[in-house]
Amino acid sequence: MTSLIEGSSTSSHVPQLFHNSVRVLCNANTSEGFNPSKDASFPKTHLRIGEISGLIGGPSPSSRSILAYFAGHLHGHIKLLLLEQWKNKDEDVQVYDSLSEKESYREMLKKRKYCYAKVDTKLRSPEYAECVPVLISDHYVPPFSDILNWKSFSVQIPVKDIANIKRILMGISQTQYLRMHRRVKQVQKHFVVNGPPKRFDVSHMTLYSI
Known part of the structure; x- marks a missing residue:
């Protein structure tokens, strides 16, 4: 069954x-x-049925000037911890509880190198925007992890290290980041x-x- x-x-x-x-x-x-x-x-x-042309892509990795980004409505203890630790604290790790009506969440993702993947909600958004997903969880099993090697195209951070997000991401070499970015593009089709x-x-x- x-x-x-x-x-x-x-x-x-x-x-x-x-x-x-x-x-x-x-x-x-x-x-x-x-x-x-x-x-x-x-x-x-949120279901997006049909071809993904027009929904995916973004600037080249060299044009993504912001290190990390998250914005969304408050939901769950991880988001509360992110806001408490990082909201209005650092220009490199941008955390917001909401966006104005004039701002597009998808377009904002396309300008960042790493984006927090909300494991309990819209996990697909970072892959569409070619923003390397950052999974913050202790117990979550990512989709299709029996098939896909998530460590090759995402960064997985335990909850206890939320305060160390910047140090962890800054410690990833440009070569490794470019490799993950390329693999994000390769796995997009699996989330359509x-x-x-x-x-x-x-x-x-x-x-x-x-």
Whole structure:
């Protein structure tokens, strides 16, 4: 049996479902019962159906002058910690709780080298903007991690090191950054929702994981 659900707690109250199904979870958190050897992680996002031309890309890596960036509505303890540590504290690590109506989140991503990937929400945005994702979590299993090598195109930082984000990112060489940026472009197709599904897109990747 396979079920697609947003949170692991939905099935935890039904033991037969919890133990005997392959659960496809948007919030793949091992601390909440996600089992990497049995379950599959799915990228939760606003659906964008069709070709991704016009939605992806951005300036060359050399034109991305800001080191790191995050903006979004308050949700979850990680974002609260980010705001507490970095909001209005550093020009290189730009953290906002919201954007004005005149500012485009997608366009802002395209001008940054590293972008915080909101693991419980729209993980796909950094890949579309070719901004290297920064995953801040202790228990999250990224989508398709049984297929994709996330360490090759993202930076994974434990929650306890939020205060050290700048030091960690500044410690990444330009050569390594360019390599990750190139690989972000390579994996974009795996996060696209097509109707009907196309080879290597998010639907095929999910089925392969199952």
